[in-house]
Structure formats: C-alpha cells, structure tokens
Amino acid sequence: MDFSFSEEQTLLRNTIESFLQDNYGFDVRKAIIKSEEGMSNKNWQQIAELGLLGVPFSEADGGLDFGPVETMIVAEEFGKGLVVEPYIQTVVTCGGFLRRASEEQRQEHLPKIISGEEIWAFAYAEPQGRFNLSDIKVSASKKSSSLGRILSNDVYILNGNKCVVSAAPWAQKLIVTARTSGEQAEKEGISLFVVDKSAPGVSTRDYKTVDGSMASEVLFENVTLNSNSLIGEEGKAYPLIELVADETIAALCAEAIGAMSVLNDATVEYCKTRKQFGQPIGKFQVLQHRMVDMFMQYEQSVSMTYMVNLKLDESETERTKAASGAKVQICNASKFIGQNAVQLHGGMGMTDELNVGHYFKRLAMIETQFGNADHHLKKYSSVS
Amino acid sequence: MDLDFTQADHDFRMEVREFISNNFSQANASGQNIEKYHEVTSDQMKEGILDWHKTLYKKGWLAPHWPTEHGGIDWSVTQRYIWDQECANAGTTPLIPFGLTMLGPVIIAFGNDRQKDWVLKGILSGDDWWCQGYSEPGAGSDLASLRTKAEKVGDHYVVNGHKVWTTLAQYADWMFCLVRTSSEGKPQQGISFLLIDMNTPGIDVKPIITVDGGHEVNEVFLEDVKVPIENLVGEENMGWTIAKFLLGNERTGIAGVARSKKAINKLKEIANSEFNDGRPLIEDSSFNRKISELEVDLMALEYTELRTLAKESKGEGPGAESSILKIKGTEIQQKISELTLEAVGNYASPYLTPLSVRSYGSNYPEVGPDYSQGAAQNYFGMRKTSIYGGSNEIQRNIIAKMVLGL
Numbered sequence: 001m002d003f004s005f006s007e008e009q010t011l012l013r014n015t016i017e018s019f020l021q022d023n024y025g026f027d028v029r030k031a032i033i034k035s036e037e038g039m040s041n042k043n044w045q046q047i048a049e050l051g052l053l054g055v056p057f058s059e060a061d062g063g064l065d066f067g068p069v070e071t072m073i074v075a076e077e078f079g080k081g082l083v084v085e086p087y088i089q090t091v092v093t094c095g096g097f098l099r100r101a102s103e104e105q106r107q108e109h110l111p112k113i114i115s116g117e118e119i120w121a122f123a124y125a126e127p128q129g130r131f132n133l134s135d136i137k138v139s140a141s142k143k144s145s146s147l148g149r150i151l152s153n154d155v156y157i158l159n160g161n162k163c164v165v166s167a168a169p170w171a172q173k174l175i176v177t178a179r180t181s182g183e184q185a186e187k188e189g190i191s192l193f194v195v196d197k198s199a200p201g202v203s204t205r206d207y208k209t210v211d212g213s214m215a216s217e218v219l220f221e222n223v224t225l226n227s228n229s230l231i232g233e234e235g236k237a238y239p240l241i242e243l244v245a246d247e248t249i250a251a252l253c254a255e256a257i258g259a260m261s262v263l264n265d266a267t268v269e270y271c272k273t274r275k276q277f278g279q280p281i282g283k284f285q286v287l288q289h290r291m292v293d294m295f296m297q298y299e300q301s302v303s304m305t306y307m308v309n310l311k312l313d314e315s316e317t318e319r320t321k322a323a324s325g326a327k328v329q330i331c332n333a334s335k336f337i338g339q340n341a342v343q344l345h346g347g348m349g350m351t352d353e354l355n356v357g358h359y360f361k362r363l364a365m366i367e368t369q370f371g372n373a374d375h376h377l378k379k380y381s382s383v384s
Numbered sequence: 385m386d387l388d389f390t391q392a393d394h395d396f397r398m399e400v401r402e403f404i405s406n407n408f409s410q411a412n413a414s415g416q417n418i419e420k421y422h423e424v425t426s427d428q429m430k431e432g433i434l435d436w437h438k439t440l441y442k443k444g445w446l447a448p449h450w451p452t453e454h455g456g457i458d459w460s461v462t463q464r465y466i467w468d469q470e471c472a473n474a475g476t477t478p479l480i481p482f483g484l485t486m487l488g489p490v491i492i493a494f495g496n497d498r499q500k501d502w503v504l505k506g507i508l509s510g511d512d513w514w515c516q517g518y519s520e521p522g523a524g525s526d527l528a529s530l531r532t533k534a535e536k537v538g539d540h541y542v543v544n545g546h547k548v549w550t551t552l553a554q555y556a557d558w559m560f561c562l563v564r565t566s567s568e569g570k571p572q573q574g575i576s577f578l579l580i581d582m583n584t585p586g587i588d589v590k591p592i593i594t595v596d597g598g599h600e601v602n603e604v605f606l607e608d609v610k611v612p613i614e615n616l617v618g619e620e621n622m623g624w625t626i627a628k629f630l631l632g633n634e635r636t637g638i639a640g641v642a643r644s645k646k647a648i649n650k651l652k653e654i655a656n657s658e659f660n661d662g663r664p665l666i667e668d669s670s671f672n673r674k675i676s677e678l679e680v681d682l683m684a685l686e687y688t689e690l691r692t693l694a695k696e697s698k699g700e701g702p703g704a705e706s707s708i709l710k711i712k713g714t715e716i717q718q719k720i721s722e723l724t725l726e727a728v729g730n731y732a733s734p735y736l737t738p739l740s741v742r743s744y745g746s747n748y749p750e751v752g753p754d755y756s757q758g759a760a761q762n763y764f765g766m767r768k769t770s771i772y773g774g775s776n777e778i779q780r781n782i783i784a785k786m787v788l789g790l
Contacts (some may be wrong), residue, residue, distance in 0.1 A: 001462045002386055003694045009385075069385050268788050288784035295783060296708050303687035310387045325680045381676040 003306060005069075013073050015050060020081035026355050029082060033212035039085050039170055048116025053091055057099055061110045068247070068309040072254040076305075079258025082355070082362055084213050086119055086167035092251045094120035094175050096244035097192060101231045108228070109173070109194070121171035123162035123195075123218050124241070131371040133177070133241050135185045138162060138220065140178035140193060156180070156230070158193065158201075158223040166369070168216035169206035172197055176220070180235050187238040192231040199223055211365040212358065239316070246323035247312055249370050253305040253330045256366045259359045260298045260333060263341040266356060267291060270345055287344060294340055297333035304329040320383050324376035331373035334363035389462065397466045404474045407439050430513075430555045436477040437510045446508055447484055454492055454500065455508050461697040465690065472642030480552065482514040483507035487560050489633050490577070494618040494626055503579070506558075515553040517561030517580070517604060518627070520546055525778050527562070528571040528624065532606060534563035534578060536613070541565075541578060543609040549772070553589050553602040556582050562627055565620050575623035579615040586610075596765035597735070631774055632706065638773065639689045639713035644682055647720045651675065654727045654755045665727060678719055685712045704786035707779035714769035714776065721766040724759050731756035 005013070023043060032040045047053060055070050057063020064070075071092060078087055090113060098109050098120075112118040129135030138160030158178055168174065174195045182189025195202060201223035204216040232240055268291055271282030281287055308326035311319060338360040342349035349356050367373070389397075440446040448464055450456030459467065484507060491503045506512030523530040532545020543563055553559065559580045566574030580587075586609040592601045618626055652675065655666035665671055689709055725732050731752030750757055770776040784790040 001388065001465070001690065001694070003691050004698075005385060268790065272790065282790045285781070285784075288788070288790050289777070289780045291788055291790065292780040292783045295788060296711065299688055299705070299708055300681075300684035300712070303691055304684045306385065306691070307387075307683070307687045310385065325683045328677075328680045329684050377673060377676050377680070380680060381672055384676065384679060 005073075009070060009073060012070060013077060016052070016074060016077040019046065019050060020077065020083070024081045024083065026082075026358075029084070029212070033084055033208075037170075038208060038214045043083075044085050044119070045116050047085060047087065048114070052087070053116055054114040056091065056095055057110055057114060061099065061106050062114050063099075063110070068250060068312050071247075071251055072305065072309045075251040075254035076258040079255035079362075080262050082212070082259065082262075082358060086121070086170060086213075088248060088251045088255065089122060089167040090118075090120045090171075093122045093244060093248045094173075096247050097122075097175050097231055097240065100240060105194070105228065105231065118172045119167060119170045120173045120175065121165050121168040121216075123165040123168065123174045123176045125163050125165070126161070127163050129185075131375040132185060133245060134187045134190060134238055136177055136179045136190055137184060138176065138178045140180050140191060140225065143224070155227065156193065156225040158195065158220040158225055160220055162218045162220075164209075165204075165216045165218050166209075166213060168197070168204060168218060169214040174202075174218065175231070177237065177241060182235070189235045190237045190241065191234050192237040192240070193225050193229045194231065195220070195223065195225065195229065209365065211362040213365075242316070243319070245370055246308075246319055249323045249327050250305070250308045250312060252366050252369055253301070253308060253326050256330045256334055256363060257298065257301050257305050259363050259366075260301060260337045263337050263356065263359050263363075264291070264294050264298055267294065267341045267344050270348075274346075281344075290340055290344065294337050297336050301330050301333040317383050321380060324371075324380040324383075327371060327376040328373045328380060331367045331376070334367050338363040389466075393462050393466060396463055397470065400467055400470045401474075403443065403445075404470055404476060407443070408436060408474055408476050410475070433477055433480055434510050434513075437479055440479075441508055441510060446479070447488060449485075450488055450504075451492060454488075454504050461690075461693040465693065469642045472646050475646065478643075480513070482516050482551075482556075482560075483512065485633060486516060486630050487514050490560070490617065490626055490630050493629060494577075494622075498614070499579075499617065512557045513552075513555050515550050515556035515559045515582075515604075517547040517550060517559045519549045521548055525775055527627065528575065530562055530564060530571075530575065532561070532563050534565050534576060534611070536565075539613050541611045541613065541616070543578070543580065543606045543611055545606050547604040547606070548601075549592070550589075550602045550604045551600055551772075553582070553604055554591065554599070558582060559604065560617075562623050565623075572624040574621055575627065576620050577617040577623040577626045578611055579617065580606075580609065580611050584609050584611070594765065594768070596761040598761070598765060638706075639685055639709040640717060641682065641686045641689055641713070644713070644716050644720060645686075647717075647724075648675070648679060648682065650755070651720060651724050651727060654724060657753070657755065658727055658729060671723075671726070674723055678716065678723065681712070681719075682716050685709070685716060688712070704782050707774075707782045710773060711770075711776045711779050717769055718766045721759075721763040725763040728752075728756035728759045732760045736761060 023046065032038070051064055052074055054063035055066045055074060057065070059065045075088060075092070095113060098106060098113070113120060124133060126135065126137055128137065138158065140156040140158045143155040143157050158176065160178070162176065165174070174197055176193045176195050178191055178193055179189055180191040197204070201221045203219045203221070206214060206216045209215050231237070268282070271287055271291065272280050274281050304326040308322045311322035314322070341356050342360055345354065345356050348354050351357065371379070437446065445457065447455055448457045448459045448467065452458055488504060488507050491499055495503060507514065518527060520530050520532060532543065532547060534541040534543045541563070543561070545563070547561065550559070559582055561578045561580050562575055563578050564574050565576040568574060586607040588605040588607070590603045590605070591599045592603060593599055594601060652666060655671060655675065656664050658665040660668045660671070666675070692706060692709060734751035736750065736758050774782070
C-alpha cells in the first residue's frame with residue numbers, strides 16, 4: 001500500500017502546471033469561453049504535443065501506456081485550471097471504449113485522438129433516462145429491404161435523440177449507446193456505435209453550458225451505420241458502459257478536487273486580507289470553522305479520489321462501491337465548498353469578474369455529470 | 385501509488401488472525417464489550433481489560449507504534465492497518481491508551497534513562513495502570529489555565545489541587561499530571577509534567593456517574609501530596625510542550641475505522657431484524673439512506689487515515705491534519721450509536737443498569753431483544769467523544785491555526 005507519486009508522475013504534474021501557467025490564465029480562459037468556438041484549438045494541439053492525449057493508451061496503440069493515477073493527475077491539474085477543452089470526454093470516456101475495441105477500430109481511430117486531430121463525445125443520456133445508463137430509447141435496427149427481409153447482418157439504422165451531449169459541438173465523432181433489442185430500461189440489448197457526426201441523418205443543436213463548456217442535443221434520423229461502427233458484441237455493451245462510466249467518474253472526481261483546492265486556497269487568502277470590524281474576517285471563529293469544514297471536505301474527497309482511481313481494476317461490485325461512494329463524497333463536497341466559497345467572498349463571490357463563481361459553476365455541473373449524490377447513494381446501497 | 389497487499393501482508397494477516405482466535409477469549413474480556421457491559425463488576429472489568437493486554441505483552445505485540453528498542457515492533461503501515469482490522473473484526477478488548485498511546489511516547493521523547501526504564505516496563509507489563517491528570521473544573525478546553533499547584537519543598541514537590549474527568553482513575557496505580565510550577569509569564573509557561581503515585585497520602589478519588597449510568601470518569605482531589613523531584617518529566621515549566629505532544633499522539637488511532645465498520649455491520653443486522661410496515665427496517669428507504677451515507681463517510685475516513693499513516697511512516701507527522709481523524713472519527717461513531725438507537729425502536733427505552741453501579745431501578749432479567757441492550761446507554765455515552773481529547777471545536781481551532789494559518 002502506497003500513496004506517494006513516482007518521480008515520473010510528479011514530472012507529469014509539473015509539466016501540466018507550467019503549461020497551464022503559461023497558456024491558461026483566468027483571462028485567457030474567459031476569452032476562450034466567450035468565443036464562438038468555445039474552446040481553443042491551439043490549446044488542444046499543445047495538449048496533444050505534450051503527449052497528454054495519449055496518456056491511457058497502450059504503446060502499441062501509440063499512447064504513453066499510463067494508468068488511472070496519471071489520468072487522475074491530468075484531470076486534477078485541468079480542474080485547477082478550469083480547462084474547458086474536452087479531455088475527459090475524448091480521452092477518458094470515448095478513449096476508454098476505444099482502447100477496448102477491435103484491433104481494426106483502434107488502428108483507425110486512436111491515432112487521430114492521440115494526435116489531436118479528432119475530438120470525440122459520448123452520447124448516452126436521453127431526456128427520459130436521467131442518470132440511468134440503461135434507459136435507452138435510441139434504436140439501432142438491422143437494415144431490412146422494402147419486403148421486410150433482412151439484407152445484411154451488420155448494417156444498422158440509427159434513430160432517436162440524445163440530450164446534453166458534452167463536447168459534441170466540437171466533436172467529429174460520437175460514441176452512441178443504442179438499443180438493438182430488449183425493453184426500454186433493460187440492461188440486455190444495448191450496443192455501442194461509433195457515429196460520424198457528419199453522416200447523413202445526424203443533426204445537432206449546439207449550445208453553451210453554464211460552466212463554460214458546450215453541449216448538443218443530437219438527433220439521429222435513419223442514420224446508416226456500417227459494420228465497423230459496432231464496438232464489442234451486439235447487445236452486450238452494458239458492462240463496458242458501466243466500467244467506462246466508473247472510469248469517467250474517477251476522472252471527474254480528480255477534476256473536482258483540483259477545483260476545490262483552488263476555491264479553498266482562494267477563500268482562506270481572501271479571509272486573511274478582507275477587513276471588517278477593524279480586523280481580517282479570518283479572525284472570526286465562525287468563519288474559521290467553516291473553512292476547516294471546507295478543508296475536511298476537501299481532504300475526504302482527495303482520499304476518495306485516490307481510492308477510486310486505485311480500485312478501477314477490481315471486481316465489478318468493488319469498483320461500483322468505490323465509484324459510487326467517491327461520487328457521493330465529491331458531490332457533497334462540491335456543493336459545500338462551492339457554496340461556502342461564494343458565501344465567504346461575500347458580494348465579490350457573486351461576480352462574474354472573480355474566478356470563484358466560475359469554479360462554483362463547474363463544481364455544480366460535476367455534481368450532476370454521470371449521476372448526482374442521490375443516484376450514487378442508491379447505487380452504493382444496492383451493492384453494499 | 386497502489387492499494388496492493390503483498391504475499392507477506394497476506395501471510396501476516398493469517399498469522400495475526402490465527403493468533404487472535406487462539407488467544408483472545410470473549411469470556412475473559414467482557415469489560416469493554418457493550419453487550420456484556422451490565423453483567424460485569426468493576427473489578428472484573430479491570431481484569432478483563434488487562435487480560436488481553438497481558439496476552440499481547442507476552443507475544444510482544446502490545447506497542448507496535450513504539451521504537452523497537454523500547455519494546456515496539458517495526459510493523460509497516462500496512463501491517464498496523466491489518467492488525468487493527470483483525471482486532472476489530474474479532475471484537476478484541478480495546479487497549480487502555482493512557483500508558484501505551486499517551487505516556488509511553490512522552491517518556492520515550494522527554495524522559496530520562498531511569499524513567500524510560502521503570503515507566504515503560506510498568507506500562508508494558510500491565511503492572512502500572514496510568515490515568516491522565518489534565519482537566520480541572522476551571523480548565524477544560526482552556527487547559528493552560530490549570531491551577532493545581534506544585535511547590536518544591538526540599539527533594540519533593542507538594543501538590544495541591546483538583547483534577548476532573550479522570551478516566552478510570554479508580555483502577556489507576558499512577559497518574560501523569562499537569563501542575564502549575566510557576567505563575568510568571570503566559571499561563572503555558574508555568575506548567576510541569578509530574579508522575580504521581582496514586583497511593584500517596586492526600587489523594588482522594590471520587591466517582592462521577594455519567595448519563596449512560598456508567599462509572600468511567602472521576603474527580604481526583606490532591607491535598608499536600610508529596611511527589612519526589614525525580615518524578616518530573618523533562619524540565620520544570622516545559623509541561624505545555626509535553627502536553628501538546630501527548631495530545632497530538634492521542635489523536636492518531638482515534639479514527640476507529642475498523643471498529644466503526646464492525647459497528648455498522650451490527651447496525652445493519654439489527655435493521656434486518658426490526659420490522660417497519662411489515663418489511664425489514666433496512667428496506668425502508670429513509671433508514672437505508674442514512675446507513676449508506678454513514679458508510680460512504682466512513683470509507684472516506686478510512687482512506688484519509690491510510691494517507692495519514694503513510695505520511696507518518698515516512699516520518700512526516702502526525703501533523704495537525706490528524707485533527708480531521710478525531711473530528712470525523714468521533715462524528716461517525718456518534719452517528720452509528722444514534723442510528724442504532726433509532727433502529728431498536730421502542731426497546732431503546734428499558735433502562736439497563738450496569739452492575740458496577742447498580743443501586744436503584746434495575747431491570748433484570750433484561751427487557752427486549754439482545755441487540756437492543758445498552759443501545760440507548762451507548763448513544764448517551766458516545767456524546768463524550770466529541771468533548772474529550774480536545775473538543776471537536778478545539779480541533780477545528782487547531783486546523784484553522786496550524787494548517788490554514790488563520
């Protein structure tokens with residue numbers, strides 16, 4: 001048992017830190033999120049040049065062959081910098097599916113992700129499904145002729161719509177969960193498809209999100225998918241979806257602790273300098289204890305983040321317990337730290353000018369992404 | 385970074401498990417066991433506690449956190465974690481911390497050679513039962529305002545004063561005591577750390593019965609108590625430094641993760657046996673949610689403790705961060721007792737008088753199911769945990785000052 005970082009891991013962290021210091025000041029970020037594009041392609045290319053887009057992929061696939069701890073380091077540092085470029089969406093989530101795909105698929109897609117040529121988004125949520133990964137109406141049916149006879153075993157027609165697909169406006173490719181058989185919320189009968197966003201029948205409504213990112217409502221109308229688009233076995237995708245969702249949660253937890261650490265430091269600093277009643281407000285015990293509670297929430301979140309990232313390889317039950325437990329802690333801490341950072345900054349905390357509100361908004365969105373505290377508490381309880 | 389257990393760790397776990405199952409006897413150790421609490425007399429309780437202590441002493445496993453030259457063992461962090469887990473799972477008697485956790489490390493750090501010899505030996509053998517003379521009626525959280533006075537007269541100190549909340553002083557052979565040796569400068573500057581023989585004339589121990597009906601804490605009155613000068617630890621007037629060192633050690637291990645896990649399992653069993661609207665209580669979504677929240681909180685604490693232990697094993701700590709372990713550990717212990725009280729429902733009510741203080745209103749034989757016995761008393765008693773060892777508010781002050789720099 002060991003909780004220390006290797007030299008290589010520390011080096012990785014330092015590299016990202018200096019990249020963000022040089023290229024990702026708060027004003028730069030503000031300009032990026034206000035632009036029409038909503039992200040910086042230049043940054044994306046630099047992130048690629050640093051090798052970060054290859055972190056979890058094997059050497060054979062052209063990656064750095066790192067594990068969850070390195071992904072955690074990247075996500076945590078990006079959380080500190082409030083990076084909007086879709087690292088987790090492309091590399092952790094879609095990359096998580098692709099690195100378990102066929103040799104052919106890996107060779108086709110991974111080089112484009114690692115080089116920064118393509119951004120990918122995971123289209124899983126549906127309006128009726130809330131956080132349930134198996135509540136899927138989008139259908140992929142085998143293509144049939146006008147006579148109703150099946151023409152080909154491996155051509156699918158995709159129909160339906162996905163909601164709030166994070167990073168989809170920037171993406172060239174989507175990974176879509178679709179029902180190839182079974183009832184609406186059944187875990188059997190779900191398949192994963194790679195969908196080219198420019199394919200006929202795919203339309204999107206793109207929009208900005210409250211945390212400075214972008215997302216889309218995606219509509220599929222008779223989109224034809226060829227045999228290469230199916231990831232894994234038809235109808236058997238659910239366990240993989242859960243695994244990759246847990247890996248994504250682990251990365252989101254890391255992003256969250258990065259953001260929390262910035263908020264806590266900023267709040268303590270502010271309370272040391274802001275004077276009221278003739279003294280720094282940090283001298284008031286009621287505020288001191290609030291900041292201690294924020295600090296404890298942060299430390300507990302760090303513990304859970306390390307824990308989940310170290311348990312991703314364990315059995316499904318252990319992994320679910322780890323991921324759902326961690327997400328509950330991170331959701332609660334995000335709320336507590338976000339709200340109190342604003343509170344202790346007083347009126348300044350309410351302004352768009354100060355970075356505090358921006359971290360607060362990102363943390364609030366991390367709370368809902370891949371399931372909020374209520375959802376994961378129930379899930380935790382179902383396996384414990 | 386990894387959570388792996390090596391083959392050596394697995395072997396160690398098996399060795400420990402076998403040792404515990406061969407050597408720990410529930411029958412000899414009912415003292416601290418809440419289910420049996422009411423059946424035990426005061427003297428049996430002391431014997432029960434010491435039984436396991438002496439077994440571990442013989443084995444050489446009593447003080448893993450001490451340096452090896454003083455009888456400690458060089459167990460790794462992982463091994464200590466495994467040891468705690470296995471002890472909790474087997475429900476072994478908690479060891480009394482006053483000598484092992486509190487005074488031992490103080491003597492190792494500040495004591496002279498003679499003190500190292502006799503004090504450490506007596507702690508390990510169990511021949512000397514120590515108690516902690518810290519709090520006074522006017523000095524609780526503000527410990528430095530203590531007034532128990534020690535005046536040097538010839539080769540003795542003469543001690544006069546009044547200590548309170550002295551845990552298990554009724555069994556104690558010795559007391560380590562904070563006394564005022566000077567009234568100059570800041571209150572912290574005039575405090576000394578004395579070792580006092582409880583059999584010295586002038587010492588009077590009076591029981592305090594607490595809300596759970598138990599007799600654990602006492603008042604200790606000291607009137608012209610003669611203490612030889614060689615019983616001073618460290619220099620005169622450096623007691624505050626020692627006191628702070630001791631409180632820092634007291635906080636590690638206070639998280640009680642393994643025992644809380646076991647208590648949650650018991651809570652779940654109770655919630656499985658109790659019925660609500662015709663269904664087991666554990667299936668009630670409101671109750672189930674509270675248990676899950678508690679489990680997640682405990683999981684986070686477990687890894688916070690492991691991180692702290694890992695730091696400690698590299699010689700960095702325990703820092704003020706260990707206050708987190710005290711705050712969260714006690715909050716969780718209290719919450720478990722609260723939910724256990726809720727779980728037993730109506731049968732929380734019958735009063736279970738501890739035999740050791742039975743004097744009025746006893747209910748024998750017990751009323752209600754076995755698992756409800758003592759649930760309420762335990763809940764009442766657990767309120768002490770956020771008050772003792774530096775109240776949880778004081779712990780927050782420590783973090784605010786030492787970690788956040790406020």
